[in-house]
Amino acid sequence: MIKEKLLYLQTFGCQMNVSDSEKIAGLLKNIGYRPTNDSSLADLIILNTCSVRARAEEKVYNHLVQYKGLKRKRPKILIGVGGCVAQQEGERLLLNIPHLDFVFGTHNLHLLPELVLSAEKGERQAETDFIDNDSRLDLFPVDNSTNGVSRFVTVMQGCDNFCSYCIVPYVRGREISRRSADILEEISQLAAKGVKEVTLLGQNVNSYGLKSDGELDFVTLLRQVSEIPGIERLRFTTSHPKDFSRQLIDCFAEMPKLCKHVHLPAQAGSNAVLSAMNRGYSREEYLSLIGQLKTVSPGIQITGDIIVGFPGETETDFQETLSLLEEVRYTDVFSFIYSKRPETKAAGYTDHISQKEKQMRLDRLLAMQRKITLENNRSFEGSVQEVLVEGESRRGGQIYGRISGNRIVNITADPALVGQMVRVTITRGEQNSLQGELCN
Ligand code: SAH
Ligand code: SF4
Numbered sequence: 001m002i003k004e005k006l007l008y009l010q011t012f013g014c015q016m017n018v019s020d021s022e023k024i025a026g027l028l029k030n031i032g033y034r035p036t037n038d039s040s041l042a043d044l045i046i047l048n049t050c051s052v053r054a055r056a057e058e059k060v061y062n063h064l065v066q067y068k069g070l071k072r073k074r075p076k077i078l079i080g081v082g083g084c085v086a087q088q089e090g091e092r093l094l095l096n097i098p099h100l101d102f103v104f105g106t107h108n109l110h111l112l113p114e115l116v117l118s119a120e121k122g123e124r125q126a127e128t129d130f131i132d133n134d135s136r137l138d139l140f141p142v143d144n145s146t147n148g149v150s151r152f153v154t155v156m157q158g159c160d161n162f163c164s165y166c167i168v169p170y171v172r173g174r175e176i177s178r179r180s181a182d183i184l185e186e187i188s189q190l191a192a193k194g195v196k197e198v199t200l201l202g203q204n205v206n207s208y209g210l211k212s213d214g215e216l217d218f219v220t221l222l223r224q225v226s227e228i229p230g231i232e233r234l235r236f237t238t239s240h241p242k243d244f245s246r247q248l249i250d251c252f253a254e255m256p257k258l259c260k261h262v263h264l265p266a267q268a269g270s271n272a273v274l275s276a277m278n279r280g281y282s283r284e285e286y287l288s289l290i291g292q293l294k295t296v297s298p299g300i301q302i303t304g305d306i307i308v309g310f311p312g313e314t315e316t317d318f319q320e321t322l323s324l325l326e327e328v329r330y331t332d333v334f335s336f337i338y339s340k341r342p343e344t345k346a347a348g349y350t351d352h353i354s355q356k357e358k359q360m361r362l363d364r365l366l367a368m369q370r371k372i373t374l375e376n377n378r379s380f381e382g383s384v385q386e387v388l389v390e391g392e393s394r395r396g397g398q399i400y401g402r403i404s405g406n407r408i409v410n411i412t413a414d415p416a417l418v419g420q421m422v423r424v425t426i427t428r429g430e431q432n433s434l435q436g437e438l439c440n
């Protein structure tokens with residue numbers, strides 16, 4: 001029998017990294033590692049990292065510094081770095097951080113067991129090669145060990161859009177789609193284990209299948225997933241506005257299982273900034289898309305991402321972003337201060353905005369969106385919603401789940417309902433969530 005060892009896995013960044021971490025835990029289970037929440041007990045520490053903004057990257061280095069002391073006390077502990085910082089830095093991480101044992105990039109999850117076994121023997125290695133489309137099966141190791149009623153399923157990774165601010169195309173590589181048959185098979189297996197909701201995941205899901213011969217396109221994939229028995233709800237993220245087709249819009253009218261929520265990042269509200277960002281759509285095109293979605297699916301919830309303080313953004317440009325929030329009336333917005341990233345086109349721009357001004361713009365945007373979010377949450381009061389119950393709330397005595405529109409609802413009810421679809425009357429809309437009561 002293999003001796004059980006403890007893995008402390010820290011995840012930074014987006015849902016893609018969260019999903020990769022599940023796969024990492026699954027792969028390492030096969031070589032005897034069990035997860036722990038206590039880094040001081042771990043035999044192996046892995047940081048699955050994000051480099052989308054400078055702050056995200058600094059966090060990783062701060063944690064690594066912290067583990068230096070741990071390694072001094074327990075020299076046998078192994079430390080590895082994966083994800084987007086690992087992809088960006090590669091061998092340099094091993095050179096700069098003597099207490100680091102191994103590095104693996106975003107295309108190398110499948111090599112991890114080997115890397116760990118070599119590290120156990122004292123070998124220090126970095127694996128950060130990108131793989132090509134032909135070997136793409138290796139990119140998507142499946143892990144079905146995690147429980148839960150709602151799961152993310154990776155359908156593609158990488159991005160070919162090269163928005164001028166964004167490091168993702170450099171750290172995740174070119175768009176590579178997973179085989180449709182494998183996706184459908186994985187979801188069928190999840191449904192057989194009791195999963196009722198799946199979210200199809202990729203940096204840019206609308207481009208799914210377009211660059212691999214013989215694969216389904218995204219809309220056909222969605223339709224086939226919705227026919228899998230047991231799957232009651234379907235979502236997808238993230239979409240790019242420039243690739244959101246009319247057929248995909250119509251899915252919201254035609255597919256009852258497709259949830260009434262779209263995450264559709266606008267990034268900015270002014271055409272000058274959108275163009276400098278290389279987003280490939282105008283404010284008018286974006287608003288037309290939102291209008292069409294709201295027409296085919298009344299009540300659809302829209303969330304988005306916004307960057308403030310992009311180089312050259314004037315006060316007038318910024319006011320156009322504020323007015324975009326008003327026009328779209330987003331359910332929620334993830335807003336970020338522009339951060340200069342290596343290799344990106346915008347890193348070469350000269351007209352940077354001061355940190356103070358960027359912070360002021362972010363504060364103004366947050367204040368406006370908080371108001372819209374609260375008003376929107378209150379608009380649900382008195383309505384009856386289908387809620388898929390996902391777990392017990394941190395507030396004691398309550399369970400929580402999400403409505404089709406992806407808002408969280410807390411309900412005072414029996415924890416035995418976890419995993420079930422229930423009907424709920426919304427009693428109160430709060431800033432970050434809804435309160436509800438079970439319908440009789
Ligand atoms: N299409 C992607 C977006 C990934 S990055 C997806 O799959 O979700 C998530 C968000 O980070 C972007 O939408 C953008 O708003 C923000 N972001 C990316 N690069 C940034 C930068 N250099 N500075 C600030 N925010 C950035
Ligand atoms: Fe980055 Fe743009 Fe690709 Fe999204 S679409 S990952 S923002 S380059």
Ligand code: F3S
Nearest residue numbers: 013014050051052084
């Ligand atoms: Fe970060 Fe990489 Fe995701 S840079 S946002 S973890 S794709």
